[in-house]
Amino acid sequence: MNPQTRRVFLRDGGLLALGAALGMAIPHARHFPPGLIPAAFAADNAPAAIPGKEGLIILNDRPWNAETPAHLLDDPVTPNHRMFVRNNGLAPENIDPDSWRLEVGGESCLRPADFTIADLRARFETVSLQLQLECGGNGRGEFVPAASGNQWTTGAVGCPEFTGARLRDVLNYCGVGADAVYVGYHGADTHLSGDPDLEPISRGVPIDKALERESLIAWAMNGEDLPLQNGFPLRLVCGGWPGSVSGKWLRRIVVRNRVHDGEKMAPPSYTVPRHPVAPGSRVPATDMRIIESMPVKSLITHPQSGIRVDRRERLDVRGHAWAGDDLVSAVFLSVDFGATWLPTALQSPANRLAWQRFSSWVQFPEPGYYEVWARAMDAAGRSQPMVVPGWNPRGYLNNACHRVAVQVV
Numbered sequence: 448m449n450p451q452t453r454r455v456f457l458r459d460g461g462l463l464a465l466g467a468a469l470g471m472a473i474p475h476a477r478h479f480p481p482g483l484i485p486a487a488f489a490a491d492n493a494p495a496a497i498p499g500k501e502g503l504i505i506l507n508d509r510p511w512n513a514e515t516p517a518h519l520l521d522d523p524v525t526p527n528h529r530m531f532v533r534n535n536g537l538a539p540e541n542i543d544p545d546s547w548r549l550e551v552g553g554e555s556c557l558r559p560a561d562f563t564i565a566d567l568r569a570r571f572e573t574v575s576l577q578l579q580l581e582c583g584g585n586g587r588g589e590f591v592p593a594a595s596g597n598q599w600t601t602g603a604v605g606c607p608e609f610t611g612a613r614l615r616d617v618l619n620y621c622g623v624g625a626d627a628v629y630v631g632y633h634g635a636d637t638h639l640s641g642d643p644d645l646e647p648i649s650r651g652v653p654i655d656k657a658l659e660r661e662s663l664i665a666w667a668m669n670g671e672d673l674p675l676q677n678g679f680p681l682r683l684v685c686g687g688w689p690g691s692v693s694g695k696w697l698r699r700i701v702v703r704n705r706v707h708d709g710e711k712m713a714p715p716s717y718t719v720p721r722h723p724v725a726p727g728s729r730v731p732a733t734d735m736r737i738i739e740s741m742p743v744k745s746l747i748t749h750p751q752s753g754i755r756v757d758r759r760e761r762l763d764v765r766g767h768a769w770a771g772d773d774l775v776s777a778v779f780l781s782v783d784f785g786a787t788w789l790p791t792a793l794q795s796p797a798n799r800l801a802w803q804r805f806s807s808w809v810q811f812p813e814p815g816y817y818e819v820w821a822r823a824m825d826a827a828g829r830s831q832p833m834v835v836p837g838w839n840p841r842g843y844l845n846n847a848c849h850r851v852a853v854q855v856v
């Protein structure tokens with residue numbers, strides 16, 4: 448069930464909340480135990496599904512936002528149908544990829560130009576890279592007090608293989624002025640209000656990130672057209688940074704002589720306090736900084752939480768770890784709530800900015816309830832926190848250890 452609904456039950460457990468959520472009267476409501484989740488909602492059977500994204504959990508249908516359950520992210524390379532969807536507005540309709548045009552301009556672009564996708568393919572080297580995208584708000588559902596926005600649990604992350612041209616090849620072709628500081632994007636999606644003068648989102652990255660070898664203008668994901676909800680027919684991919692910098696339905700790229708000032712560049716969007724704040728604080732915009740490289744994190748993709756195992760069995764545990772622009776140096780597991788940690792086998796990434804696989808196995812001393820916790824460390828020695836890290840107004844950057852429940856019999 449949707450964590451927002453769950454939150455209402457846990458907080459109020461009240462007759463009103465219950466009836467409203469069910470959309471019908473409950474004759475015996477006064478006997479319903481406070482805080483209990485009604486059986487009608489207990490299964491994660493969302494009413495609607497995004498075509499081609501079956502199995503994802505829908506958090507919102509206007510705009511579409513859907514996350515992937517951890518155990519469905521077990522593939523080393525995230526398949527198209529398992530890649531999460533995070534939309535701020537409404538995807539464009541009736542797209543003709545053959546007539547799609549990408550404009551490049553902005554005050555620090557020396558030779559503005561525009562390209563069809565065929566032009567991009569013909570003029571620039573085609574590269575394929577596995578790149579990790581995680582929404583800045585992944586894990587938001589765990590912050591207390593609650594932060595507004597989609598209540599993501601762990602599934603707004605994925606690492607498909609993207610194919611396209613290097614952003615830097617296109618930028619260099621168009622000429623980057625000496626005063627360039629930022630590259631922004633404009634997409635073809637529409638604002639929820641329907642107002643054509645408003646954009647749902649228009650973010651970007653500092654020029655150094657844009658000019659990295661791994662920043663792509665992609666037209667394919669895992670060798671196929673991009674799925675519509677992941678930006679068909681063209682998107683930016685700047686791995687390791689909040690997903691919001693990777694513009695979908697890419698129409699225009701602007702080379703800016705200042706920090707890009709597009710929609711959702713200003714606080715509180717995609718910004719966090721410069722210094723720790725007390726939970727629930729109001730933080731002035733001047734004390735907020737733009738999120739850049741994402742913090743170290745890991746996800747257990749096997750076993751699925753809730754598994755039952757015999758205590759004589761070894762339980763295989765595996766998943767992925769990533770650390771923004773950085774490498775992951777180690778992943779540890781604990782089956783005693785963090786008292787002791789066991790090392791795992793950690794693979795190198797397929798390429799820079801791809802996630803890394805970890806695997807190991809655990810065994811349990813006696814029957815009972817256990818949790819397997821995973822904790823990754825980056826190359827600079829920074830580790831994931833065991834509990835939810837610094838509260839911030841919009842609930843970004845929750846990189847707390849992932850946990851799965853295990854019932855040992």
Ligand SMILES: Nc1nc2c(c(=O)[nH]1)N[C@H]1C(S)=C(S)[C@@H](COP(=O)(O)O)O[C@H]1N2
Nearest residue numbers: 531532533534535582634677690691694695
């Ligand atoms: N044009 C456009 N680009 C966008 C968005 C959007 O709403 N419109 N959402 C951003 C956000 S917040 C994220 S996390 C990623 C999500 O990419 P995905 O939906 O392909 O997983 O796309 C980013 N690019």
Ligand SMILES: [Mo]
Nearest residue numbers: 582583690691
């Ligand atoms: Mo996002």
